[in-house]
Amino acid sequence: MSDDIADGTEDVVGVLTEQIETRFGMGMDQLTAAVAAKPAADPDATDVVKWHGLLAESQAVLDRAEDALLAALETQPSEVDDPTMDLAHRVNAAVAARDGRALVVRWLLDADAPGKKGLAAERLARAHRAGRKGPAVQTSPPYRPATAPASAARTAKVAQR
Numbered sequence: 001m002s003d004d005i006a007d008g009t010e011d012v013v014g015v016l017t018e019q020i021e022t023r024f025g026m027g028m029d030q031l032t033a034a035v036a037a038k039p040a041a042d043p044d045a046t047d048v049v050k051w052h053g054l055l056a057e058s059q060a061v062l063d064r065a066e067d068a069l070l071a072a073l074e075t076q077p078s079e080v081d082d083p084t085m086d087l088a089h090r091v092n093a094a095v096a097a098r099d100g101r102a103l104v105v106r107w108l109l110d111a112d113a114p115g116k117k118g119l120a121a122e123r124l125a126r127a128h129r130a131g132r133k134g135p136a137v138q139t140s141p142p143y144r145p146a147t148a149p150a151s152a153a154r155t156a157k158v159a160q161r
């Protein structure tokens with residue numbers, strides 16, 4: 001049953017892999033090795049390799065979820081039970097994750113994609129070239145010393161009197 005479905009639809013990962021290989025003029029294994037050796041040499045290649053890996057990962061999760069669902073459906077009578085419905089929801093979530101990552105890879109490969117030209121794209125490129133490593137806003141709570149400040153200690157003593 002699943003073979004019929006796979007034959008009738010395009011392999012998302014395969015199609016995008018071919019586009020990546022065409023764009024960079026080398027196989028995916030070569031590109032991955034080149035990026036691992038010098039990640040800063042080509043930021044576009046580095047981003048594409050990263051997201052291609054995430055895409056392949058999510059495709060594997062989807063394949064396992066579909067296999068589990070098909071196995072459960074083969075044992076079901078005419079009515080589907082709650083655990084099987086949970087598997088169906090897991091398949092839907094896996095499809096959404098895979099498709100989202102595929103969209104990112106497609107966007108990375110499209111030089112004319114929205115957001116890649118104009119003032120905003122130039123600012124983003126400058127920020128990327130500057131090598132800013134941390135977030136623009138503070139994401140962790142501020143440092144608080146283990147001891148209370150002197151004014152707080154005085155206030156506590158006054159309150160005890």
